[in-house]
Amino acid sequence: MVFIPELHDIGKLVDEKVKEEVKNKIGKAWSTHVFVDFDFQKLGISQPTSPSWWGQYHHVCYDNNNKKWVSCDRRKLRKGLHTSIDEIDINNWDIIPQNFRLSLFLLILADHLASSVSRATLELERKEPTQEGILKLWNKNYYNSQKSRGKYWAAFKTIDDLKILFDEIENCQSREEFLNRYRDYLLLTPEDKYVPRNITSLYTHVELVGKIYRVLEKNARLITEPNGAIAIEYNGEKVKTIKEAEGGRRTTGNTDIDKGKWQTRLIKCWIKFPHSFVRLHDINLLRKREELVNCIASYYKDEVIFATSDFITLFLSPNQDLKEILKPLLDWGFYIKVEETLADLGILNSILDRKTLRARESNEQPRLNILGNRGTKVYRKYLMPETPDELQPHICDICQQRKAIKRSPESKEEPVRDWVCEKCDEIRDIGEPFREYATVWEEEGVKVCWFKFSLDQNKLEMWLQNAFGEYIDNYNFRQADILKDEFRPLALQVDFNKDYKEMLKEFWKEFSRVEGIKKPIAKYDELGVFKYSPELTKMVIEKFLNLFEQYFPDCVSDKRSPLSLSLSIASIKYPIREHWRFFEENSKNFLNVRYHKVFDEKYTEDELKIIIEKAINVKTSSSFLHKLVQLEERLQSEIHIAVEIFNNRKKYPEIYELFSKGIKPSKFLNLYRLLKGEELWIS
Amino acid sequence: MDKLKLLELHLEIDSIIVGERFKGGTFRPCQTTIPSSTIEGALKHYFGVEVPAVGFFEENTYEFDEFTYSVRDKFLNVSKMPITTAYLKPKGIHRKIKAKVYIPYNSGVNLKDDLKGAEFQIGALKSKGFGKSKIVEVKEIESEIKQGILKVKVFEGEAGEFGIEAISPVYGYLFKPDKFSIGGIYKRALFPGSLVKAPEVLLREVTYYDE
Numbered sequence: 010m011v012f013i014p015e016l017h018d019i020g021k022l023v024d025e026k027v028k029e030e031v032k033n034k035i036g037k038a039w040s041t042h043v044f045v046d047f048d049f050q051k052l053g054i055s056q057p058t059s060p061s062w063w064g065q066y067h068h069v070c071y072d073n074n075n076k077k078w079v080s081c082d083r084r085k086l087r088k089g090l091h092t093s094i095d096e097i098d099i100n101n102w103d104i105i106p107q108n109f110r111l112s113l114f115l116l117i118l119a120d121h122l123a124s125s126v127s128r129a130t131l132e133l134e135r136k137e138p139t140q141e142g143i144l145k146l147w148n149k150n151y152y153n154s155q156k157s158r159g160k161y162w163a164a165f166k167t168i169d170d171l172k173i174l175f176d177e178i179e180n181c182q183s184r185e186e187f188l189n190r191y192r193d194y195l196l197l198t199p200e201d202k203y204v205p206r207n208i209t210s211l212y213t214h215v216e217l218v219g220k221i222y223r224v225l226e227k228n229a230r231l232i233t234e235p236n237g238a239i240a241i242e243y244n245g246e247k248v249k250t251i252k253e254a255e256g257g258r259r260t261t262g263n264t265d266i267d268k269g270k271w272q273t274r275l276i277k278c279w280i281k282f283p284h285s286f287v288r289l290h291d292i293n294l295l296r297k298r299e300e301l302v303n304c305i306a307s308y309y310k311d312e313v314i315f316a317t318s319d320f321i322t323l324f325l326s327p328n329q330d331l332k333e334i335l336k337p338l339l340d341w342g343f344y345i346k347v348e349e350t351l352a353d354l355g356i357l358n359s360i361l362d363r364k365t366l367r368a369r370e371s372n373e374q375p376r377l378n379i380l381g382n383r384g385t386k387v388y389r390k391y392l393m394p395e396t397p398d399e400l401q402p403h404i405c406d407i408c409q410q411r412k413a414i415k416r417s418p419e420s421k422e423e424p425v426r427d428w429v430c431e432k433c434d435e436i437r438d439i440g441e442p443f444r445e446y447a448t449v450w451e452e453e454g455v456k457v458c459w460f461k462f463s464l465d466q467n468k469l470e471m472w473l474q475n476a477f478g479e480y481i482d483n484y485n486f487r488q489a490d491i492l493k494d495e496f497r498p499l500a501l502q503v504d505f506n507k508d509y510k511e512m513l514k515e516f517w518k519e520f521s522r523v524e525g526i527k528k529p530i531a532k533y534d535e536l537g538v539f540k541y542s543p544e545l546t547k548m549v550i551e552k553f554l555n556l557f558e559q560y561f562p563d564c565v566s567d568k569r570s571p572l573s574l575s576l577s578i579a580s581i582k583y584p585i586r587e588h589w590r591f592f593e594e595n596s597k598n599f600l601n602v603r604y605h606k607v608f609d610e611k612y613t614e615d616e617l618k619i620i621i622e623k624a625i626n627v628k629t630s631s632s633f634l635h636k637l638v639q640l641e642e643r644l645q646s647e648i649h650i651a652v653e654i655f656n657n658r659k660k661y662p663e664i665y666e667l668f669s670k671g672i673k674p675s676k677f678l679n680l681y682r683l684l685k686g687e688e689l690w691i692s
Numbered sequence: 693m694d695k696l697k698l699l700e701l702h703l704e705i706d707s708i709i710v711g712e713r714f715k716g717g718t719f720r721p722c723q724t725t726i727p728s729s730t731i732e733g734a735l736k737h738y739f740g741v742e743v744p745a746v747g748f749f750e751e752n753t754y755e756f757d758e759f760t761y762s763v764r765d766k767f768l769n770v771s772k773m774p775i776t777t778a779y780l781k782p783k784g785i786h787r788k789i790k791a792k793v794y795i796p797y798n799s800g801v802n803l804k805d806d807l808k809g810a811e812f813q814i815g816a817l818k819s820k821g822f823g824k825s826k827i828v829e830v831k832e833i834e835s836e837i838k839q840g841i842l843k844v845k846v847f848e849g850e851a852g853e854f855g856i857e858a859i860s861p862v863y864g865y866l867f868k869p870d871k872f873s874i875g876g877i878y879k880r881a882l883f884p885g886s887l888v889k890a891p892e893v894l895l896r897e898v899t900y901y902d903e
Contacts, residue, residue, distance in 0.1 A: 283864065285712070285721075344862070346885075366899070366900050366901070369900035370900055386902040387900075387901055387902055388901055388902050388903075389859075389860060389887045389899065389901045390860045390887075391860045391861065391862050391885075391886070391887070393861075393862070393863055396863050396880060397880070398848070398879070398880050399877050399878065399879055399880065400865055400877070400878040401877060401878075402875070402876070402877070402878065404865060404878050409864060409865060410863075410864075410865070582718070582719075583719065584719045584721075586721070587719065587721065590721070606758065
């Protein structure tokens with residue numbers, strides 16, 4: 010039997026009314042969400058004996074007066090009548106058999122690190138009433154909408170269900186078994202029903218706890234000292250209490266800032282490539298990247314916290330070799346931009362890098378002193394494939410990093426021959442991503458629209474931090490600033506990324522039935538292409554708006570938006586690498602459109618909606634917009650267009666309304682052209 | 693704080709093509725930095741000296757456009773397939789593209805008077821009129837060495853002359869012609885994005901990472 014850390018919060022899936030039923034039946038229920046004080050005997054249920062059972066003790070306290078272990082009482086903790094297990098020497102954990110103390114110790118550390126809001130701070134706070142289901146900061150009505158479809162957060166709703174719960178603790182064989190069986194409930198249940206900890210799904214919380222636990226476990230061991238006392242050693246540092254391992258939880262002020270002995274690394278990796286897509290085959294590189302990322306994520310399933318096609322977040326101990334983990338990517342010519350934070354367990358989080366760099370830039374001495382005393386480091390690194398000092402011609406035209414081994418044969422379709430290295434040739438040979446493109450479509454000489462969804466992880470971190478701040482400000486927390494300072498957005502990032510992937514799946518579910526819209530790489534959901542037509546373009550944009558509204562209605566949707574859609578339209582002869590170059594630009598807005606040699610425009614969601622509502626979908630404005638388009642093409646004068654709109658403000662108030670809202674005429678005229686028809690374009 | 697003395701050349705350019713290294717396809721992209729290989733080649737051609745140099749175009753003074761031409765096969769007296777190349781042209785109110793080129797002070801000080809007001813061509817398709825440049829100003833500057841993100845492409849072997857020390861490099865290759873300009877070799881270079889210690893004028897942004 011193994012210890013399964015994911016089971017530690019299984020009690021959070023029990024409906025409150027079960028507690029009532031138990032109380033009515035035997036006069037006493039259990040406290041909080043763990044079963045430390047559950048009366049098995051009176052209910053005639055067998056107490057689990059598996060290793061996972063000891064995970065229930067992760068919130069236990071010691072009653073100093075009565076000299077016994079109890080469920081923690083917040084008030085008594087504050088008064089010093091109770092002492093949290095976090096502060097008690099592991100040698101004195103006499104309620105836990107010695108062979109399970111290491112597991113519980115690591116579980117508590119993992120649980121703290123995976124929580125988005127510090128438990129310690131909240132315990133000093135006035136509690137807001139509990140909320141039933143999860144509150145996603147980007148989709149606040151999510152739980153209610155699921156509930157209206159008949160779903161409910163609790164997996165265990167009767168006393169009989171408790172038997173199933175304890176059977177799970179006793180007999181569950183793996184994390185996958187537990188996560189798969191209770192997935193729907195775990196996704197609807199918050200990590201904690203109390204505001205403001207109700208923003209992370211229990212699924213992600215327990216998944217993170219499991220990962221962090223196992224990374225720590227691989228690097229920690231229980232040791233017995235000469236005097237018979239036990240200690241836990243990790244990376245050469247021995248500790249006997251949780252507090253000693255993690256240190257304080259704060260990076261400002263005078264309290265709770267002491268250095269922890271155990272440090273770990275949180276590493277963000279952006280997977281990049283120098284390759285240029287010379288031929289359609291070369292986009293196989295994206296397929297390769299997807300395969301390699303999936304391969305790394307499944308081989309290092311504990312270390313990889315989450316991954317998208319071009320981004321991986323890893324949790325590693327100081328001695329783990331990052332380059333070894335990412336070697337498959339380097340071997341294929343990818344290079345990795347790494348942002349690494351090394352810090353005490355007490356303060357490590359996914360935005361500590363940003364906070365540290367900001368403090369250094371503004372020379373914020375008090376914070377810098379604390380970070381310095383605690384040995385906090387933030388590194389930027391590039392991991393690159395081995396490259397020689399010099400290369401004899403010819404160099405590979407695709408990756409520009411290796412010596413070419415052959416020249417592509419000349420053909421009618423590809424009149425320019427290019428030099429290719431071994432690896433890039435191999436990538437070309439993986440297969441033709443989308444045969445129709447280079448044959449039928451190219452024969453037809455059509456215009457194509459490539460489109461790509463993107464999720465910017467930097468913008469996501471910034472938005473989550475702001476959104477959490479705003480959420481906190483809705484309540485009257487005395488320690489609002491501390492809560493904001495201690496916020497750990499990692500679990501939320503994981504949840505957001507899950508929803509992003511779901512949204513993409515949903516998009517393709519819809520469009521797999523639409524003739525003409527293709528996904529060139531089967532398992533890569535971010536990229537699509539179609540023969541340009543106003544109708545299909547409108548469908549894609551409207552579907553994106555619709556799905557964004559469904560999955561991320563409360564997320565920012567302007568230039569700060571983490572999520573974006575880019576469309577690039579050009580003749581089929583236009584190289585794919587130029588479409589890709591546009592997709593990789595940094596200054597994205599919610600929607601980005603580039604029509605080769607015609608226009609480049611960026612739109613916020615609000616602009617997009619109002620233009621569609623007031624200009625595109627309004628019949629009366631159509632003739633006027635048509636006239637404006639022609640005027641603009643003839644005169645190339647924005648002032649003239651403005652005067653024309655002003656003069657016609659009574660006849661076409663919708664257009665004037667757009668103009669008076671500060672939307673530049675070129676913005677709505679270009680969108681009108683794009684969505685209304687080819688006949689409007691100059692030849 | 694350490695400082696490094698450099699010659700700063702202010703260039704005005706009509707239109708220019710600094711081709712990307714990759715050649716495949718009938719569409720040729722254009723880059724927005726002036727790699728050491730390009731500017732050093734031009735200085736060698738026009739002034740007959742080999743000096744290390746790097747540069748970049750000033751933001752918002754240029755934009756992309758496209759030019760289509762056809763390579764002529766003189767032997768068969770026919771035109772080959774048309775090739776489209778991206779090029780940079782002045783943007784908006786700017787009548788010229790503005791660029792800055794840096795030369796280590798000690799290597800360039802003797803050239804200073806010759807450089808002032810000099811006109812020459814850099815980049816590709818000079819025969820079509822691209823790359824006409826004029827050095828409108830030559831300044832001696834001192835730039836503080838700071839940690840940051842590099843914004844130029846510089847041969848790794850010449851980085852030291854610019855006071856550039858790589859902390860975590862992004863490598864690429866630049867072509868270095870041989871002394872007869874017949875053949876040459878690709879030499880490893882530091883590319884934009886590299887984390888370095890360098891004169892601030894060569895940095896895209898100053899950073900505060902641990903080293």
